Amino acid sequence: MxxxxxxxxxxxxxxxxxxxxxxxxxxxxxxxxxxxxxxxxxxxxxxxLGAIPELAGIRREGGQLVIGAMTRHADVAASAEVRSAIPALAQLASLIGDKQVRHMGTLGGSVANNDPAADYPAALLALGATIHTTDRQIKADDFFQGLFATALEEGELITAVSFPIPKRAAYAKFAQPASRFALVGVFVAQSDGGVRVAVTGGGNGVFRHAGMEAALAQNFSADAVKGVATDESQMSSDLHGSSAYRAHLVGVMAGRAVAQALA
Missing domain, CATH: 3.30.43.10 (Uridine Diphospho-n-acetylenolpyruvylglucosamine Reductase, domain 2)
Incomplete structure (x- = not known):
């Protein structure tokens, strides 16, 4: 160093x-x-930031679940509050990396880094979360801007993330065996405002899948996404999987996520 x-x-x-x-x-x-x-x-x-207690913690505020930026993945996974309000979010946190990573990594760090294969960005985008910073509040739709790119300004600090509590939600991930990052991960959420589907691991950053959202708005079932194509040109290709393989995985993971949400 x-x-x-x-x-x-x-x-x-x-x-x-x-x-x-x-x-x-x-x-x-x-x-x-x-x-x-x-x-x-x-x-x-x-x-x-590890010695700042006000940046960590989990609380419920009306129809929102608010999680401090310095809350560890392991704490999100184990939280009774999260499991009660948004069980899919607790399950997602339990799938991040290995035990060591989950006990050191934080929600805010993952969101600010915006790795294209990270899990949390899919949850924020699908749930319509809001990122709270020292300067402002940013909707997830405006926050993630591509490969390791976000709306954060220089010196801006994430303090918390607030998640609207959905009717039902689930996350399904096909993990790269060594890193446990998502080769493809799909988070599906249904609320009074409709259905949102977010995909991570497949391309140059997390994105919403408009075709699947439209199909699930009409019929919230695993069968509804079977015939919905994913644009292969949006997918990345590397030694772990081709763009065609990742495009196929999006449909498979979406179907599994919907089935989990309905279970």
Whole structure:
């Protein structure tokens, strides 16, 4: 690693000041620390968010489930509040990486990083979540902007994510065996406002599947998505799977997610 200074603020306000001054925010460190070890990233100052209690926690506010940015994946998976309000979100968190990753990685870190194969972005997009920052509130539809790209401004800090509680929802993932990232993952959610379907792992970032949303709005069943095609040109292709294979997996995972939601 390169030399850097290390700060561990105790309040959100102090962290925001350091971030505005150019400090690199450290949440769970699952991507950043690995990048630094490989010398792909060389921040001059790290701002560790792990000592700020106000950034963690899970609570229900009316029809919303609010989860602090520094809440660990393992805590989301184990939370009785999450399991009661949005069981699909707890199940998604339980599928992230391995035990070590789940006990270190955070919701806010995953969302801010926006890895194209990460699980949480699919949940945020399908549930119509809102990302709360030190400066504003951003709808998930406006937040994710492609490969590792988000609407966050320099120095802007995610503080929490609020999830509308759906009628039913489920997440199905075909995991890459070594990393446990999604080769393809599909999150399906049905609410009073309609059906939303989000796909991760398949392309250059999480995206909504308009064709499946339309089909499921007419008939919320696994059969409804069987004949819905996924544009192969939207899918990535690598040593783990071709674009055609990933396009096929989208339909398979969507069908499984709908069946889970109805179970």
């Amino acid at each position: 390169y030399a850097f200074t290390y700060e561990r603020p105790a309040t959100q306000a102090d962290a925001a000041k350091l971030a505005k001054a150019g400090g690199k925010l450290l949440a769970g460190g699952q991507t950043l620390l690995a990048s630094m070890k490989l010398r792909l990233a060389a921040p001059e100052q790290l701002v560790d």
